Amino acid sequence: MVRxxxxxxxxxxPKTGLKKAVDGIDIEANPGxxxxxxxxxxxxxxxxxxxLSTVIQPTAGTATVxxxxxxxxxxDVRANIGFMSSSTALYGRLTSREVLEYFGRxxxxxxxxxxxRMKYVVExxxxxxxxxxxxxxxxxxxxxxxxxxxxxxxxxxxLFFDEPTSGLDVVTSQTVMEFIEEARDLGKTVVFSxxxxxxxxxLCDDLAVIHDGVIVAKGTPQSIKDLAGEQSLERAFLxxxxxxxxxxxxxxxx
Amino acid sequence: xxxxxxxxRKELRxxxxxxxxxxxxxxxxxxxxxxxxxxxxxxMTAATGATKATVYLVSGSTQLGKMIEANxxxxxxxxxxxxxxxxxxxxxxxxxxxxxxxxxxGQIKLEAYFDPKQQMGNLALVGLQQAVSAENKKALVQTxxxxxxxxxxxxHIKLVPKEVKIGEKGAGQLIVALLPYMIVLFxxxxxMSMAADLVSGExxxxxxxxxxxxxxxxxxxxxxxxxxxxxxxxxSSASCLVGMxxxxxxxxxxxxxxxxxxFGVTPMAAVTIILLLIPLVAFFASILIAIxxxxxxxxxxxxxxxxxxxxxxxxxxxxxxxxxxxFGNKLWINFIPVLNTANNIRAALLGKTDWTAVTITIVxxxxxxxxxIKVAVALFNREEVLVRV
Numbered sequence: 001m002v003r004x005x006x007x008x009x010x011x012x013x014p015k016t017g018l019k020k021a022v023d024g025i026d027i028e029a030n031p032g033x034x035x036x037x038x039x040x041x042x043x044x045x046x047x048x049x050x051x052l053s054t055v056i057q058p059t060a061g062t063a064t065v066x067x068x069x070x071x072x073x074x075x076d077v078r079a080n081i082g083f084m085s086s087s088t089a090l091y092g093r094l095t096s097r098e099v100l101e102y103f104g105r106x107x108x109x110x111x112x113x114x115x116x117r118m119k120y121v122v123e124x125x126x127x128x129x130x131x132x133x134x135x136x137x138x139x140x141x142x143x144x145x146x147x148x149x150x151x152x153x154x155x156x157x158x159l160f161f162d163e164p165t166s167g168l169d170v171v172t173s174q175t176v177m178e179f180i181e182e183a184r185d186l187g188k189t190v191v192f193s194x195x196x197x198x199x200x201x202x203l204c205d206d207l208a209v210i211h212d213g214v215i216v217a218k219g220t221p222q223s224i225k226d227l228a229g230e231q232s233l234e235r236a237f238l239x240x241x242x243x244x245x246x247x248x249x250x251x252x253x254x
Numbered sequence: 255x256x257x258x259x260x261x262x263r264k265e266l267r268x269x270x271x272x273x274x275x276x277x278x279x280x281x282x283x284x285x286x287x288x289x290x291x292x293x294x295x296x297x298m299t300a301a302t303g304a305t306k307a308t309v310y311l312v313s314g315s316t317q318l319g320k321m322i323e324a325n326x327x328x329x330x331x332x333x334x335x336x337x338x339x340x341x342x343x344x345x346x347x348x349x350x351x352x353x354x355x356x357x358x359x360g361q362i363k364l365e366a367y368f369d370p371k372q373q374m375g376n377l378a379l380v381g382l383q384q385a386v387s388a389e390n391k392k393a394l395v396q397t398x399x400x401x402x403x404x405x406x407x408x409x410h411i412k413l414v415p416k417e418v419k420i421g422e423k424g425a426g427q428l429i430v431a432l433l434p435y436m437i438v439l440f441x442x443x444x445x446m447s448m449a450a451d452l453v454s455g456e457x458x459x460x461x462x463x464x465x466x467x468x469x470x471x472x473x474x475x476x477x478x479x480x481x482x483x484x485x486x487x488x489x490s491s492a493s494c495l496v497g498m499x500x501x502x503x504x505x506x507x508x509x510x511x512x513x514x515x516x517f518g519v520t521p522m523a524a525v526t527i528i529l530l531l532i533p534l535v536a537f538f539a540s541i542l543i544a545i546x547x548x549x550x551x552x553x554x555x556x557x558x559x560x561x562x563x564x565x566x567x568x569x570x571x572x573x574x575x576x577x578x579x580x581f582g583n584k585l586w587i588n589f590i591p592v593l594n595t596a597n598n599i600r601a602a603l604l605g606k607t608d609w610t611a612v613t614i615t616i617v618x619x620x621x622x623x624x625x626x627i628k629v630a631v632a633l634f635n636r637e638e639v640l641v642r643v
Binding site: 055079088105 | 256257260261264267268271272459460461463464465466467468469470471637638640641
């Protein structure tokens, strides 16, 4: 489970001053469900996922991941999460097998457990035929399969996906989405950030629309459409974002 | 420590598979040392040969020609002074001699024409001056003997050089000037090609975040990267010694000229060099890691590294000419980073290791390395540095 309360991340930019990348968000993602963070570029999705995966610390607020606090128990949080993004590269001068073994050891798997998990992910993601090829020599789709294998190698309870299909072709995107669905079916807690509406409609059980670092709507995809009074999620999203801006403008004009 | 060992193994595996690292860190120092030793040896041989160069004698002084030949110089003749000067202008002759008729008191004036801007001409003149001096001395001794005056009167003060050997047999002067500089230089530049990739490269390729979300402590990540970089810096530096061995095995006149003072790298000198290198390499590796952590991407890192490399080269260059001063024996020199190590390596190669100086240098370099690694760790733990893109 992932739960946040008033989570904030403020940066000080020497040129523009204080930037509120994330400004007090509350979300709850549960096991066996996919939680989507829907927002435009720069909305704060990646910053939220970076805080939840303990890469950066929140300015304020709290969050727990798999029952561990992200600030006081970062090591326990990291041991229970898997993180994947389409922009994450592999080590080009290592083979797929070496990459997986490297991360398996860093996650503290014993040699026997590592061998067992390696066998599982290599078979599951059909990596065997290129397992001993340098990652630099792999196709985009093969690289993505290795990335997925790396993400689930240590069998984490919580999975974070940061725009995992961005820039991928249709076939590779399909592999990634199938994998996310399978993770949900295995009872994992999945938090998934995207700006692609079709993916949200296909994958997400729960959804938060994030805009300028704040959540403007929360619920199931259907409830969000209902809230916006729109038939499609895309129109609902645009309406919600505009609604917020219009809301502020109308208040200011009063 | 298991995590650190895992990171070191992975980094070293990646580095040794990288052609740039293999070339810059290992092939380059060996190639440069062999090349420089052959080049300097060739220059030395040529300079020695220039003092025994061919001189052109304007026709008409057979006696003088025999005297010059007797002193090891080759003699050719030209018909006139003008013809000789033309040969100098065309760079076909280094030195042209014209002998004036003897004066009434028997002195022969020998006019030597040469181009003062040409080093070979100057060197040929030095050779001729030695020959003339030897001939004058011979004539004086003969005169003194005829007048029954003791030969010693020709040389009121006789200078007798006596070499004093201190410590072990050391290397030749040129090796001593060249090797410490190269050892220190490659301890830094050998690691440069991979340093940019180590952290800033991982930021650029977005592999760093995958590493940061593992349960491994960030300090362990830095330590693993630091240790693997130290290994490469050390091996790159040690490759200079391999280059020395290879150069000494070449059967060329240049090798003979360069190693006539001895090979210099005795077992004791090798141990001293290794002891001195360990803290220096740690210091350099920490600086490289700190720069790589601070930079946004490898290109930015390369820019910073080029500037720092220049700063490192400065004291290393000074170590080449420190033998022309007496600074090498001063205590304070052991507190100047980089130069202290180069100076102590120089002393070790000369067979004059001063263990007090070596100890001070090692301790001082270790303190600097500790400070630098602290800075590198602090930078690596700053999220605005680590995740900025």
